[in-house]
Amino acid sequence: MANDSLLDRSRTVAGPGYNRWLVPPAALAIHLAIGQAYAFSVFNKPLGSLISGDQDHPAPGDWTLSQIGITFSIAIVLLGLSAALFGKWLERVGPRKAMLASSLCFGGGFLIASLGVSMHNIWLVYFGYGFVGGIGLGIGYISPVSTLIKWFPDRKGVATGMAIMGFGGGAMIGSPLASNLMAHFKDSAPQGVAPTFIVMGIIYLLFMQFGVWTIRVPADDWKPEGYVPNEEHSALVTTGNVSADNAIKTPQFWLLWVVLLTNVTAGIGVLETASPLIQDTFSDKYMGAGRGVTAAAAAGFVGLLSLFNLLGRFFWSSASDKIGRKPTYLLYFGLGAVLYALIPTLGHNLQLTLYVIVACLIISMYGGGFATAPAYLSDLFGKYQVGAIHGRLLTAWSTAAILGHLIVSTLSEHSKAQGLTGAAAYQSVFYTMAGVLVVGFLADLAVTAVNEKYYEKGPVTIEAGGH
Template structure:
């Protein structure tokens, strides 16, 4: 196991740091498949009937609600494992962590394939949800932490390159999964079992490629010709704060609120985007034959995914120029205005403004994920940024539960009280706008970390040698 140890992955003189982004992308494009997991949902609910086109499954088939637990469990364990193993990631280095991520994430597909064959939902949840979710967490934070260390001059650009891959994983995973299920549809599991086996093997190769390509910089390394320059107001620190101390600072909890509120607003709408556009722009609203069809709504969801992915790179790169705090000011201020205007666009029957507004919102949703690691680096330094990032991702786990619950709950309540479906989202959009206003205030309160939390004023940072 020596080849996986951190000292074995230290880059030698002349090694190009631009080899790190491809290594990070190999992992993030693979684990980002979780965003495209919904392509398996309907086939998993028809395993016993053997007919995907059937309106209902056979007796004993799983329900859509039961199958939906797989995605929820995976996201929960992503956040939980990131927080729990953050220190281990920093201590052991990216190579060992990324290998562990590959074995867990891809091994989860193999276990899930067995669960599909045996028609055991608990085994599928354990495979893709628990094992896969832990692999997600390890694979998510390790490349990001390494990129920040290699690109201290452009941390936003660096993290954007990797996290853009996570956002775009569904663009590869969804069509790949669909094509493979079509190819192996007669395997007795509607192609799901065979697809899980092949995808697990393919992703394993890609993730191991990234793990053995990646390197960490030698102690004291900096980009040629670059020297740290303290920023006005001290918003980019030249000091390090260790993870346990960072957890006790008000800055950590303010940034926790910033990420939680930004993600809650975005993920709640993302999960209902297809239904929302069909209900707000139905034949009843626009006239017979003019409403948004299911196929058009699917295209809308795909467009949102593209803006989600592109926003991760665009906004994180922009934050290198204008600063992390101003970038989040834009997210919250512009987002609140757009959420307030969305119902108005629906009432106007302006489909173009509706789609454009949500595309901008989704770009800032993705940008929030990509910018937060650089924000943490600014506040707490690079020594424990991976572990700190891991703990902060618990905000994502919480938002994945709260966001969809808010949107779905208020929509159902409005419709139950007699409000037309096309108007049932007005209250929800107002609540999302209010959440972003709170996020604006939380971001406004972020200040440099007090000296008493600096590592040099406490115990020295642990050595990785």
């Protein structure tokens, strides 16, 4: 069929003289769209007041913050599971077909969720945004990564930073877009949520088509002009290739799994509750009448975190090309643990500006952890099946989505039940997350070069393991 051939991997191979810098915008189109997931917290209060119509005084039958938060957790769980499940398929069929599947699932998930909102059926919201949308997240997330590593073997950190920074920046678009659409539709539907989901689903589906139809993969024998592989800068960089099936048999894979798990668990706890967190900590009650952080200002905070999530992905992963992946992660965890422990004090002292600066720095390193991971995997296991290995590593993200949500909701709700308010309600959360980061520090410290017994025997075709 003609349509099938258009989606074939062979139709995406770049011709001679193709400019590799045209590939990152295609990756960004996908990641900027699916990165909307990071702005989901702007829906928390509107979704929790569909019956009452009052975000501060929910009625019986309104969904609780914990119920709504499960939607985000399901989406991230499905992101990791679908990335692991479809990794090898994606490498076989190429990025175009995978990106199209991602756009249909992600856009379609919004449409199903809008029906759940209209019917006030949270299970439909879980299924639409969480399950179907989550599959779109997973396939879309890994679809450009190994393609970019192949285009930029001389700058792996820069390449993966470009691919993944869009995911971190998605909330910068998604947060104000959702707020404005909900305000526009507020008179026609409860809190304006259902029509907002419909419009956003259609917008993202169309926007992602740019990436689908412009992505290109390099020819098998292509390499950058004047490129000479230099693998002397780190003892961790492999000279062989390890398959996805063998990679999961190595201790290095599981140490990196713990590294990603701890980095994400700590960061996701902040992102998931960013909007209510800053509103509760710096409310009128503490700041004085009319001086507290409003819902609109909190949406701005979510957007600012998104910006630093984006910038951190590019800055830290690019820096890892210079200083190495292992030292970069040691910096994330060491400095991160100190900053997490500092956050409650800044909240207690109502130091809003410093609080925001520290939160932004924390999130920049959280984003950097994602962007540096594929380059770290490529260093340790080679380029052969790095996309599939990355997909399997993202199950740590799925686990962290559950763990992060559980830690935040359990500890903060326990604190509130004891009568603690403001910064005190979240104090135990941040101290726990600082401890989680120490575990990540120790796991990264233990990473060594992969044993040669795991290498593929004989020559391998990179294309077989690439997009």
